[in-house]
Amino acid sequence: MSLTLSLSPSLPHAHLSPSLHPMSILRRLPTFPHHLKPLHLKPRRRYFATVAAAAVRQDTTVWTPVPLSEVSPAAESLFHISIDVSGAPDLAEGHTHAGQYLQLRLADVAKPTFLAIASPPSFASASGSFEFLVKSITGSTAEVLCGLKKGDVVEISQVMGRGFDIDRIQPPDAYPTVVIFATGSGISPIRSLIEAGFSANDRPDVRLYYGARSLKRMAYQDRFKEWEASGVKIVPVLSQPDGNWSGETGYVQAAFARAKQIYSPEGTGAILCGQKQMAEEVTSILVEEGVSSEKILKNF
Template sequence: MALALSPSPSLPHAHVSHTLPPMSILRRIPLLHLKPQRRRLATLAAAAVRQDITVWTPAPLAEISPAAESLFHVSIDISDAPDIASSHTRAGQYLQLRVVDVGKPTFLAIASPPSIASASGAFEFLVKSVAGSTAEVLCGLKKGDVVEISQVMGRGFDVDRIQPPDEYPTVLIFATGSGISPIRSLIESGFSSKERSDVRLYYGARNLKRMAYQDKFKEWESSGVKIVPVLSQPDGNWSGETGYVQAAFSRAKKIFNPQGTGVVLCGQKQMAEEVTSIVLAEGVSSEKILKNF
């Protein structure tokens, strides 16, 4: 997932209801015992039930402003929803957002750290405007417009798995595009980065115009995170890393102690898969590779 995560799929409710047993029975049937087609329909029916019980809370937009090319800062005022604010407890969590008169909700990773919600009563997001999507409609709204949000979802990044810092002095963070959104929450939440000797963020974008949060790099580096921007299509003046983040990391490697290394991933699927293969081959434990879903 702005890093927006993918919009939720539409569910064929009409076809599910007359071909499957009641949900009370369905819940007691192990899916593996169903034929593939009925297993798929059962999964869709269960998803439909989950969507049906979503509680939607209206909330006004506090800010919408450009963050980079096709990316927008979006801040939502949740001061009247303290229960939702307090449910954001870990970087990497997300929620659903819907716009009035727009069919599908969109999933958005929360970019601000949990402390922001409790201190200022706001959730901040980095939203990619994709043509024809709910996110595009959202990015066209203005301050004061009201949207609806769900409760906070997901387990977020389980940083307890790479604690204490003296046992895991190396943390390698990888993000592409709007996948930097929950990574911002992680960095600004604090995960003892100053107490670790080697914390690196490999952050990939097409070019500098597409790279959000450049104004935060100095602050992040002062917190102990080395920023390694990687551009896949840079202009002629770029002298930094080029290509994809997984290739940039492969060139650098420098995993000094695989047993003492944690990895955080968010962004393009191919990137996540290739980085995972690289670090596993280097000896990093799969239990120390953190994702937010």
């Protein structure tokens, strides 16, 4: 008797001739080339169990319909979005730490989007609203969201994530230097952090390196004075400034590399949010300067 194999790309599993007795098949299987064995012998039960578990996890998301209370320009390609959660106090109570986020979905749009909450945790309980800074990207759920108006209804999930673990850089006298880095819409959870407070006024050196393409793309400029009054020095960094700009230029990581000024690495903490390359390069610079990676905080 012979054993017939079919290795068609559209049919990845080998096919056995129906004329063979089952025991003959079992005796012949060990003679297969090694690379073919997983094709026959690897059980698929685990795969289907994983898919089923993932589907269950996805189904556990609780979606709550809520109205928009504001949609307005914040900067070029950026929008202020405010969502009324006064009718869902359990959602407001879920925002306990700066840096947390949630999912938002729209009718007739298949893919939800993740949004970092820009308002501080106390804001939701006081005002009944969540605020966001959203970048409108062509073809995305965010683009559709930024085109809506006050009163339109969206659906949001429960608040997610642990946020920035500020306890790791407390107390202030043990960590007198805190350097903060944000690019583009990554300033959103950083706003939440600054306005929630982390004893910045009790630290002699707190700097925010905030990168954008130009001033037209830099949100929250109207809040800079308030932030500086709270103890945070703002260092705007523009990658494509106009001719009148006299401040820092290039990328955030390059601006920080020029300044550094890390006089006590063991007493330094850092907080990052924004472009992946920026976060990776800033982390490398800090670690090379002697800052512990445990003191470099992210919100994910």
